[in-house]
Amino acid sequence: MNYVSFGTADVKVSEMCLGTMMFGERCDQKRSSEIMRAALDGGVNFFDTASAYCRGRTEEIVGRGIKEYRDQIFLASKVAGVDAKRIAESIDESLTRLGTDYLDLYQIHWPRKGMRVGEMMEALDKVVQSGKARFVGCSNYPAWVLERSNGYARLHGLARMVSHQLSYNLLERGVEVEVLPMAKTENIAVMVYRPIAMGILAGKYIPGQPIPEDSRARTDERIVKWLDSYGEGVLRLKAFAEDRGVSMFDVSVGWVRSSPAVTCPIIGVSSLSQLEKSFKTFDFTLSSDERAEVSSFFDTEVKEVSGGNYGPLRRNLDLVAE
Ligand SMILES: NC(=O)c1ccc[n+]([C@@H]2O[C@H](COP(=O)([O-])OP(=O)(O)OC[C@H]3O[C@@H](n4cnc5c(N)ncnc54)[C@H](OP(=O)(O)O)[C@@H]3O)[C@@H](O)[C@H]2O)c1
Numbered sequence: 001m002n003y004v005s006f007g008t009a010d011v012k013v014s015e016m017c018l019g020t021m022m023f024g025e026r027c028d029q030k031r032s033s034e035i036m037r038a039a040l041d042g043g044v045n046f047f048d049t050a051s052a053y054c055r056g057r058t059e060e061i062v063g064r065g066i067k068e069y070r071d072q073i074f075l076a077s078k079v080a081g082v083d084a085k086r087i088a089e090s091i092d093e094s095l096t097r098l099g100t101d102y103l104d105l106y107q108i109h110w111p112r113k114g115m116r117v118g119e120m121m122e123a124l125d126k127v128v129q130s131g132k133a134r135f136v137g138c139s140n141y142p143a144w145v146l147e148r149s150n151g152y153a154r155l156h157g158l159a160r161m162v163s164h165q166l167s168y169n170l171l172e173r174g175v176e177v178e179v180l181p182m183a184k185t186e187n188i189a190v191m192v193y194r195p196i197a198m199g200i201l202a203g204k205y206i207p208g209q210p211i212p213e214d215s216r217a218r219t220d221e222r223i224v225k226w227l228d229s230y231g232e233g234v235l236r237l238k239a240f241a242e243d244r245g246v247s248m249f250d251v252s253v254g255w256v257r258s259s260p261a262v263t264c265p266i267i268g269v270s271s272l273s274q275l276e277k278s279f280k281t282f283d284f285t286l287s288s289d290e291r292a293e294v295s296s297f298f299d300t301e302v303k304e305v306s307g308g309n310y311g312p313l314r315r316n317l318d319l320v321a322e
Contacts, residue, residue: 001043007189019268024054050078063099076105084123106133125158137163180261201252207231
């Protein structure tokens with residue numbers, strides 16, 4: 001396992017972050033505990049969860065699973081809400097469910113309409129000052145809202161957000177516009193969720209073949225919709241991987257990791273065998289030519305009509321030197 005610096009936080013975490021969203025949903029306590037233990041044994045020391053997953057049950061499952069080795073894990077959770085009251089209440093609820101007295105990373109799950117960034121940053125700072133979380137971060141933020149939030153924190157001497165959790169994969173590329181350039185420039189750690197598009201980009205579903213009984217497509221309609229739209233690209237990705245003797249999973253996660261703005265992919269698994277396959281993916285790298293070739297299988301880069309160089313500028317990871 002590789003270990004990477006986590007933005008401006010003075011810590012190193014495993015490059016693989018274990019996603020726990022399926023715990024309580026597709027994995028019971030026993031299987032979830034086995035996956036977490038095996039992840040730790042494989043060198044993974046970074047786990048991500050959220051208060052919203054299974055209405056808190058996932059946090060309980062994670063808490064029971066890591067009880068014996070809590071201090072070896074960089075533990076991240078999320079609050080569903082942006083106001084001071086929810087932030088203050090939710091951290092205590094999460095700590096109780098997780099059976100711990102601190103989180104390593106506490107993230108705002110989604111921004112909300114009409115949010116007050118000053119109130120939010122003051123509340124997050126209180127969480128840090130009270131020792132309930134070591135660092136704070138966000139998820140699913142437009143670039144300018146994160147910049148504004150950290151601008152407020154900087155001005156008032158409060159804890160700043162050190163990380164941004166985003167969906168980024170060969171099908172979902174919106175964050176290439178301004179979000180990833182902002183994160184790289186500001187040294188915000190980028191945690192990528194859904195790196196294999198819920199299994200589509202790892203060969204869980206083969207276009208034209210029946211949907212497997214034991215799969216998330218039975219409950220998540222986006223999977224069938226995306227398969228219909230991108231089936232041809234999935235088959236080209238499969239052929240590309242086969243030609244190189246690697247898995248589709250390796251190519252898709254390698255594509256995410258090859259962005260210089262990305263800190264770590266969050267790998268969500270629902271079985272031990274999926275977990276084991278994910279360890280070796282961190283030895284695989286894609287060259288920039290291969291990245292461009294794989295990107296061409298899917299017509300998913302955000303398109304815009306713009307005069308001059310404005311489009312490329314909004315995607316440039318090195319536009320501002322410091
Ligand atoms: N911040 C947010 O808003 C947000 C949103 C979503 C997720 N997340 C985080 O990101 C994590 C990952 O998200 P995700 O689970 O949606 O994304 P994902 O990693 O793209 O998909 C994981 C799914 O892919 C399948 N899979 C895993 N390994 C495989 C392999 N080797 N071969 C074939 N299929 C494989 C499994 O599906 P089956 O279970 O069907 O086998 C697994 O549940 C979550 O656990 C959570 O921590 C955050």
